Each structure stands twice: as structure tokens, then as C-alpha cells.
Amino acid sequence: xxxxxxxxxxxxxxxxxxxxxxxxxxxxxxxxxxxxxxxxxxxxxxxxxxxxxxxxxxxxxxxxxxxxxxxxxxxxxxxxxxxxxxxxxxxxxxxxxxxxxxxxxxxxxxxxxxxxxxxxxxxxxxxxxxxxxxxxxxxxxxxxxxxxxxxxxxxxxxxxxxxxxxxxxxxxxxxxxxxxxxxxxxxxxxxxxxxxxxxxxxxxxxxxxxxxxxxxxxxxxxxxxxxxxxxxxxxxxxxxxxxxxxxxxxxx
Amino acid sequence: xxxxxxxxxxxxxxxxxxxxxxxxxxxxxxxxxxxxxxxxxxxxxxxxxxxxxxxxxxxxxxxxxxxxxxxxxxxxxxxxxxxxxxxxxxxxxxxxxxxxxxxxxxxxxxxxxxxxxxxxxxxxxxxxxxxxxxxxxxxxxxxxxxxxxxxxxxxxxxxxxxxxxxxxxxxxxxxxxxxxxxxxxxxxxxxxxxxxxxxxxxxxxxxxxxxxxxxxxxxxxxxxxxxxxxxxxxxxxxxxxxxxxxxxxxxxxxxxxxxxxxxxxxxxxxxxxxxxxxxxxxxxxxxxxxxxxxxxxxxxxxxxxxxxxxxxxxxxxxxxxxxxxxxxxxxxxxxxxxxxxxxxxxxxxxxxxxxxxx
Numbered sequence: 001x002x003x004x005x006x007x008x009x010x011x012x013x014x015x016x017x018x019x020x021x022x023x024x025x026x027x028x029x030x031x032x033x034x035x036x037x038x039x040x041x042x043x044x045x046x047x048x049x050x051x052x053x054x055x056x057x058x059x060x061x062x063x064x065x066x067x068x069x070x071x072x073x074x075x076x077x078x079x080x081x082x083x084x085x086x087x088x089x090x091x092x093x094x095x096x097x098x099x100x101x102x103x104x105x106x107x108x109x110x111x112x113x114x115x116x117x118x119x120x121x122x123x124x125x126x127x128x129x130x131x132x133x134x135x136x137x138x139x140x141x142x143x144x145x146x147x148x149x150x151x152x153x154x155x156x157x158x159x160x161x162x163x164x165x166x167x168x169x170x171x172x173x174x175x176x177x178x179x180x181x182x183x184x185x186x187x188x189x190x191x192x193x194x195x196x197x198x199x200x201x202x203x204x205x206x207x208x209x210x211x212x213x214x215x216x217x218x219x220x221x222x223x224x225x226x227x228x229x230x231x232x233x234x235x236x237x238x239x240x241x242x243x244x245x246x247x248x249x250x251x252x
Numbered sequence: 253x254x255x256x257x258x259x260x261x262x263x264x265x266x267x268x269x270x271x272x273x274x275x276x277x278x279x280x281x282x283x284x285x286x287x288x289x290x291x292x293x294x295x296x297x298x299x300x301x302x303x304x305x306x307x308x309x310x311x312x313x314x315x316x317x318x319x320x321x322x323x324x325x326x327x328x329x330x331x332x333x334x335x336x337x338x339x340x341x342x343x344x345x346x347x348x349x350x351x352x353x354x355x356x357x358x359x360x361x362x363x364x365x366x367x368x369x370x371x372x373x374x375x376x377x378x379x380x381x382x383x384x385x386x387x388x389x390x391x392x393x394x395x396x397x398x399x400x401x402x403x404x405x406x407x408x409x410x411x412x413x414x415x416x417x418x419x420x421x422x423x424x425x426x427x428x429x430x431x432x433x434x435x436x437x438x439x440x441x442x443x444x445x446x447x448x449x450x451x452x453x454x455x456x457x458x459x460x461x462x463x464x465x466x467x468x469x470x471x472x473x474x475x476x477x478x479x480x481x482x483x484x485x486x487x488x489x490x491x492x493x494x495x496x497x498x499x500x501x502x503x504x505x506x507x508x509x510x511x512x513x514x515x516x517x518x519x520x521x522x523x524x525x526x527x528x529x530x531x532x533x534x535x536x537x538x539x540x541x542x543x544x545x546x547x548x549x550x551x552x553x554x555x556x557x558x559x560x561x562x563x564x565x566x567x568x569x570x571x572x573x574x575x576x577x578x579x580x581x582x583x584x585x586x587x588x589x590x591x592x593x594x595x596x597x598x599x600x601x602x603x604x605x606x607x608x609x610x
Contacts, residue, residue: 041451042450042451042452042453043450043452044450045448045449045450047317048460057458057460061451061456062450062451062456063448063449063450063451063456063457063458064448064456064457064458064459064460065316065317065320065448065458065459065460066458066459066460066461066462067313067316067317067340067343067347067461068313068339068340068343068461071309071310071313071316071340071343074305074309074310074311074313074314074316074317075313075314075316075317075320076317077303077310077314077317078275078277078313078314078315078316078317078318078319078320078321078325079317079318079320079321079448080317081275081301081303081314081318082275082301082317082318082321082322082323082325083321083449083450086449086450087450103306103307103309103310104306104310104313106306107305107306107310
């Protein structure tokens with residue numbers, strides 16, 4: 001009998017502890033699948049953030065380092081500069097990479113740091129209970145924008161991926177969602193391309209993954225998926241945002 | 253061995269390379285920028301990495317990542333920059349990651365100015381970050397000690413898996429003195445079996461800066477405290493100087509410790525009998541040894557380039573058994589030998605009745 005589906009070797013055998021309907025588990029499984037496919041588990045080092053995303057270190061069977069909130073890309077820089085032949089990735093939420101860690105995000109991209117960042121965008125601060133994030137949509141109600149996000153007061157939802165596109169050092173940037181089978185398939189391809197951009201020393205790579213947060217959005221998992229597709233995707237458009245071909249572009 | 257005339261910052265940077273430091277992350281700030289400048293050229297020569305970070309915060313977190321891989325790594329800054337690094341220092345302490353952090357102190361608070369000061373005693377010794385953690389703090393008082401203590405700092409960091417701060421000041425950083433670079437000579441250290449390098453064929457490892465279970469965090473904090481007690485037993489260091497019949501014990505660290513040596517010498521000429529107690533490790537602080545000296549001499553004058561920080565630890569050490577007087581200058585003003593002598597004369601003539609602060 002031929003095995004057509006199994007648990008990725010890189011995924012530790014224990015149940016995900018994320019809320020029902022959250023896509024963290026799905027995103028982490030896809031990363032694990034790609035690590036298996038590229039056979040890089042032995043040489044990969046993950047860097048965790050602070051926030052719901054941090055739990056990735058409990059589920060992926062690779063070495064992990066976790067520092068402070070927003071600092072994952074600085075920590076990853078330190079690791080990569082020490083060990084240039086390892087594969088180093090960070091896995092961060094929108095508060096971590098888009099608010100408190102914005103300086104790090106811009107500068108790893110600009111330096112062409114040879115790391116890969118996965119950015120889970122669920123439009124709220126999840127772990128602290130649903131406050132406004134930099135990616136919260138206009139009109140979206142959160143615990144700290146109870147009347148809805150108002151551009152005059154709170155500014156606009158941050159399109160970090162597009163911002164990082166203009167950095168000369170970024171080589172591959174994509175935004176994906178995991179709400180449909182074909183989208184999951186595309187996401188897996190993007191994750192693979194992002195790792196390859198690092199391995200082939202093309203420069204910094206980032207995959208933004210839109211994820212529902214039914215708990216903090218106050219929706220059923222089903223409604224949350226619908227809301228993501230109807231509200232988030234039109235603003236945070238899916239697809240490959242930057243694919244830089246050609247010679248080595250990353251920092252050594 | 254050959255003596256070389258070197259500026260404090262550059263001597264320290266060269267000592268770091270000789271101590272095996274191969275990675276440096278920093279952000280320019282006066283009066284320590286020559287450390288970065290020197291290492292930007294020197295580290296690549298020995299296969300090392302110099303990276304100028306986008307912020308002080310990023311720099312200390314790059315240190316965190318590099319340290320997790322087992323590399324000897326350093327960052328340096330001055331007052332306001334060290335304030336920004338406190339988040340990272342707290343994380344390095346709980347994650348038990350070794351590193352060396354240099355603080356060439358300038359006047360504070362706020363941006364203050366770029367002149368020499370000792371106003372960062374509290375933020376170095378008491379832990380400017382949050383939580384029950386400690387970092388070893390070494391206080392050099394000459395360019396030669398900048399070299400020797402840099403060697404020692406890397407050794408102690410690895411020995412205890414803990415950050416070590418070298419607390420200098422703008423004076424030490426900027427002045428030139430002849431120095432000797434001896435070979436670093438320390439007992440062998442245990443292998444770093446905790447480092448993160450990718451799991452290879454073995455079990456995976458991880459390093460984090462938290463313990464979400466309260467019982468586990470308490471256990472971890474108590475384990476850290478046992479480590480700090482061990483530092484107190486094994487690493488406490490100080491210098492004592494002066495006659496047995498001294499009537500006044502001068503206490504000062506770093507640059508002030510050096511000025512006080514002149515005070516002891518000059519005082520002797522006019523019959524003012526002083527001894528000097530210079531703490532070399534500010535954490536661990538030599539409480540017991542200082543208490544003994546204070547009891548023996550009878551009166552204590554603490555001199556600092558701040559408005560009274562270490563004096564609090566001196567009073568803790570002395571436990572009220574003898575009076576403790578204080579003389580401080582701030583804002584980049586350096587206490588002069590004559591003004592300290594005048595204070596000493598007043599104390600010995602019983603003209604200072606209060607344990608004055610200034």
C-alpha cells in the first residue's frame with residue numbers, strides 16, 4: 001500500500017492548542033511539510049515571537065530560540081550571522097512584526113538578511129484578547145477600537161508586505177490565505193519559494209499568512225473564514241508581491 | 253611584554269578580539285563609538301562579524317541570537333543606549349545566555365551630555381530591566397584594567413552563562429595610556445552543550461526567555477538566585493590601599509577610585525590619614541569586606557560622579573556601625589583632589605555633623 005498522506009516528520013505528535021478555527025495549526029503544518037520536502041530539518045533554526053505565534057516552538061521539531069516581543073528578526077539575524085549555512089526563519093504575529101518589531105522588519109529586509117519570516121496576520125492582538133493591531137481593518141471593532149477603527153484616530157491598516165517590497169534587499173514576498181484547498185496549495189508553494197530564496201542566497205523572504213481569529217472576532221469558525229475572504233482579502237490582496245530573480249542579493 | 257599607547261575604547265575592543273569575541277552588534281553613541289569603529293575593521297580580519305544595528309534594542313537582541321549559537325559576542329553603548337538594552341539584558345539573564353555589554357557612562361538623566369559620569373550605577377547593578385535578575389558588573393579604573401577586565405568579562409560570562417557589564421565612563425573611554433596585552437589565562441570552561449546549531453541527527457533544543465507555569469518560573473528564579481550567590485562567593489573583588497592607622501576610609505569605584513589614590517597620597521603629606529577601598533565588582537558587591545574595613549578605620553567618605561548611588565550599598569554594608577559621608581559631582585564634572593581633601597579635613601575636624609549627601 002502506498003502512503004498518500006501522513007504527519008510531516010517535522011510536526012511533533014501532539015494536538016495543537018490553538019483556538020477552534022484558528023489557522024496557526026494549518027500554517028505550522030505547511031511549514032513542517034516544506035521543511036520535510038526540502039529535507040532541511042537538521043539544519044533549520046526557528047525563532048519565535050511573543051504572542052499566540054510563540055507556541056510554534058512546541059509543535060515543530062527543529063531547534064528554536066525565542067526572545068522578546070518584536071525581536072524575532074533581530075534574534076534571527078544574530079543566529080544567521082553566526083551560522084550562515086543554517087536555515088533560519090522567524091514566525092511572528094501582526095503585533096510582533098507590524099507594531100513593536102517594525103524597525104527590525106524594515107531593516108532585515110533592507111539588509112537582505114538571509115532569513116525567512118512568516119507573518120500571521122489575523123487583524124488583532126490575539127494572545128492579549130483582541131485589541132487593535134496595525135492590520136485591523138477600517139471599521140473593525142476590537143477591544144481597543146470599540147467603535148470601529150477610524151482612520152482619523154488610528155490611521156490605516158498596515159500593508160507590511162508591500163512596504164518591504166521596496167526594500168532592495170528583499171528577494172521574495174508573498175501574501176497567502178488558507179481558507180480554500182487551492183489557496184492552501186498556493187501557500188505551500190510560496191512557503192517553499194521563500195525558503196529557497198534564503199537557501200539560494202537571493203535575499204530576505206517573507207510570507208504573510210492571513211488567518212481568522214474566531215475567538216477575538218467573536219464569530220464562529222465558519223463565519224470567520226467568510227469574513228476573512230470578504231473583508232480581509234480585498235484589502236490584503238493575495239499573491240506574490242515580489243519575486244526577485246538573478247544574482248546573489250543578500251547579506252553575507 | 254611590549255607596552256602600547258592606546259585609547260581606552262580601542263584597547264577594550266582589541267582585548268575583546270583577543271578574548272575570543274567574534275561577533276559584535278552595536279549602535280553609535282558618544283563616548284564609546286571608537287569601540288564600534290575599531291571592531292568594524294578588526295573583526296572581519298579574524299573571520300568575525302561586525303554589524304551596525306538599526307537600534308540599540310535590535311543590537312542587544314542580535315547579541316541574544318548570536319549567544320544562543322555559542323559565539324563569544326559583545327555590544328557596547330553609553331547611558332541612554334544601555335537604557336534601551338535593558339529589555340534584552342533581562343531576556344539574556346533568564347535565558348542564561350552569556351554576553352559582554354560595555355557601558356561607557358555619560359551624564360544623565362535623559363540624553364544628559366557626553367561627559368564622564370557614574371550615573372548608571374543603579375541601572376547596571378540593580379538591574380535596569382524587570383525581574384529578579386543580576387548581571388556581573390566590573391568597574392575598571394585604567395586603560396590596562398579595561399583590557400584585563402574585558403578578558404575577565406568574557407570568561408565570567410561563559411562560566412556563569414550570564415551577561416557581564418563592564419562599567420567604564422567617558423574618561424576611561426577617551427584617554428590614552430600604555431597597555432600590555434597579556435595572553436588571557438583562565439581555568440578551562442565546561443563545553444557549551446546547550447547551544448543552538450540546528451538539531452542535526454540529535455534531539456532538538458530550544459532557548460526561551462519565559463516560563464509560563466508559575467511554579468516553573470519560581471523554580472527557575474530560585475535557580476538563578478543560587479547562581480548569583482555563587483558569584484558572590486567566588487567573584488567578589490576589590491582593592492584596599494593605605495596605612496594601618498588611617499582615620500578615614502575613602503570609597504570609590506572606577507575613575508573616582510583612581511582619583512582617590514591621589515587623595516590618599518596628597519593627604520598623607522599634610523597628616524590626613526586616609527585609606528582607600530575600591531570595589532572592583534559592583535555586583536557582586538564586597539559588602540562583608542567593606543564592613544570590616546569601615547569598622548577598622550571608623551569613618552567612611554564615599555565619592556562618586558553621581559549624586560549618591562553606590563553610597564546606598566556602602567551604607568547597607570556598614571550597617572550603621574560607623575558614619576558614612578558622601579561627596580558627589582554630576583553632569584560630567586570630575587571631583588578634584590583638593591575638593592575631596594577639603595571634605596576629608598572637615599570630616600576629621602568634626603565639622604560635618606550630618607552624613608551629608610553633597
